[in-house]
Amino acid sequence: MLDKFLTQRLAALDGVSVDTSTTFAQLTTLRVGGAPTLAVSCESAESAVAALRLLDQASVRYLVVGGGSNLLVADGPQDIVVVRLAFDALDVHVASGLVRAEAGVVWDDVVDTAVAVGLGGIECLSGIPGHAGAVPVQNVGAYGAEIADVLTQVYLYDTSTGEASWVPASALDLAYRYSNLKFTGRGVVLAIELHLSTDGLSAPLRFGQLTQTPGERRPVADVRAQVLALRASKGMVLDAADHDTWSAGSFFTNPIVPASLAETIQARVRDTHGEDDAARMPRHPLPAASTDAEGALATPSAPESTEPAATRANTAEPLEKLSAAWLIERAGFAKGYPGSGPATLSTKHTLALTNRGSATAADIVALAREIRSGVQDAFGVTLEPEPIWLGVSI
Ligand SMILES: Cc1cc2nc3c(=O)[nH]c(=O)nc-3n(C[C@H](O)[C@H](O)[C@H](O)COP(=O)(O)OP(=O)(O)OC[C@H]3O[C@@H](n4cnc5c(N)ncnc54)[C@H](O)[C@@H]3O)c2cc1C
Incomplete structure (x- = not known):
């Protein structure tokens, strides 16, 4: 339960703001769901750690919400605090192919920026809604690629210690639409690091709609354009005017x-x-x-x-x-x-x-x-x- 005193302490933290007017219908791409008790917005990784620590110490239930594109929340008031990570620095190192994105960067901006400088490995993940911090959570994937292919480490706030540190991707048990961050409350991703290829070519293509020659590698920009067109034809790119995209994407996993x-x-x-x-x-x-x-x-x-x-x-x-x-x-x-x-x-x-x-x-x-x-x-x-x-x- 959230008391007034804790709300005041959260609001007093540097780089943290709180409000009680936000609803899940506003925060999610399905556009349904009632209001959380409080929405807490954090402007830096440091302010997020401070806010998360306070919430954990008080044993308050919270949910980090990025783009809200993989969330279905019940109607009516919800006894939960929403935490939003509003920091979005993106650092792309062209020569090495190393990319670091803070949690609040829109995921497709990461892909767009990487592809624009010829870095390869995430072009098949073009157009997936949501924020960079969420991509490891369910090991996002599409068209034969998944983030596990290129994710090297995440800057993780660990709920059991109250500390943040870089954790190797191998510690996340990444699997088909799964990581040990999903459903577990283990931690909060504050930033991700990817290692991309630098030769201007895509990862080997495996998906039939992208290639007739499995293993083929093509210029990253071509593959991104093709993926975006395919996704749009299936209503899988967000478009406020198109109700087919008022969804949570694929609603069921492949059995x-x-x-x-x-x-x-x-x-x-x-x-x-x-x-x-x-x-x-x-x-x-x-x-x-x-x-x-x-x-x-x-x-x-x-x-x-x-x-x-x-x-x-x-x-x-x-x-x-x-x-x-x-x-x-x-x-x-x-x-x-x-x-x-x-x-x-x-x-x-x-x-x-x-x-x-x-x-x-x-x-x-x-x-x-x-x-x-x-x-x-x-x-x-x-x-x-x-x-x-x-x-x-x-
Ligand atoms: C039109 C459409 C198409 C989609 N296509 C695909 C697709 O092709 N492939 C695919 O894999 N998914 C797809 N999705 C699902 C969704 O976009 C992804 O799962 C995305 O990564 C969710 O990001 P988000 O920021 O919106 O997360 P949210 O929906 O805000 O959160 C989802 C879960 O992740 C947790 N979370 C969010 N951020 C963090 C963080 N920083 N640290 C810890 N936990 C966090 C939340 O607490 C919540 O449990 C699609 C969704 C839509 C609406």
């Missing part, structure tokens, strides 16, 4: 399932959608040792399965990553579903749940539940939400 479940699903698609469609089902076998490296397994929930998920996860059976969007479509949810109402699937991409202008968090949650149970009923796979949820559960 990772035992190969036998993938077989079962493909057989079901064969029955319901025919041989040709079943043959096109995206199935990406994972390397044998990747159970941990690829994050949590989707919970197998086929009616015939009585085996607990944890047991199945520990079997030596090979794993495959499936496409959540493809499964959602085959479960009967088309783009734009249900066609009208305050919350619908994006008209450009089945994986994004969107606010058409008047949605509440409850509307988004209701749609998420419907999609999730539809996929569960059709294929026995429980989709896992990708955004951080606050005050709501699926």
